[in-house]
Amino acid sequence: MSLPNIWHHRKVAETAARSCEICYKPSSSVLITPDNKASIEHANDEEEVASRKKKEELDKEIEKVKQEYEEKMNRKKLKDKEKKDGIEKEDKKAEKEKDDKNSGAETHMDDTPRVFALHKNFYQMRIDRIRKKEIARRNTECLKNPDLFPSTPKTDL
Template identity: 60%
Template sequence: MQDFFYVCPIHLKDRGFCSPIIDEAEVAEMKRKEEMEREIEKVKKEYEEKMKRKKQKKKDNDKSEDKDKKSDSAGDSNDKKDEKEKDEKIKSIQAGETTPKTDDEPRIFALHKHFYQMRIDRIRNMEMAKRNRERLNNPSYFPSTPKSDV
């Protein structure tokens, strides 16, 4: 018998109450997504470092007035190329990512035997009480008085 009910997160963390049912495919998918996120962060950091270096070079070039005109035109084209490279790397990494992000915690839990048996017993008791109420409401359930003097 499969049953479900809503439980607060504190009860889900209680080892004596329930245990998570872990899907191996989901775990592998989560690891893959984490690796992708790390790779994206790495690309972003590399891009930021390149931009910092270029700004420093630009400041050095600004000091000399002769090279100022050449560095602006070359710097702009290099900035555009770097931005395109960054965007391409991010798009290629995210190409595999099509599913929305999910929680790290499992969503399906198995209730421990004791608690499960308590739920089954409660359901059975409710059904028995319902049948008893129906029987008591039905007049044909009670025996009738004898009609003859035998």
């Protein structure tokens, strides 16, 4: 029985969360094989996810501040040009509408990888656990079958 080292990340309901086999914390993130034969709970590392989220938020905040600064500088330049050239108010309103549309068009994509390969030690632990389950299943089947036990001697001593 060969188990490929390809795992897909899936989310399950909070009510269906099972405990992690390593840290025993309940988790709604699971890794599952493509043929749905095996699964691993607690697929994400909370510290890594938290640090990545924090970094993304900081990057977004920095980008937002930069855009606001550029907009202020553009407005100052526009005001100077209006005083000199007398630009119409309609053009100014149109530019504001464009800016509002551009700022409202942000989309949030979950860019976490969806397909994983386990570290060789964890992968070997999974294979060993599956083999032990298979051996235990075969042993219980053998114990239930009375033909496999030796019969009592029928001859006299």
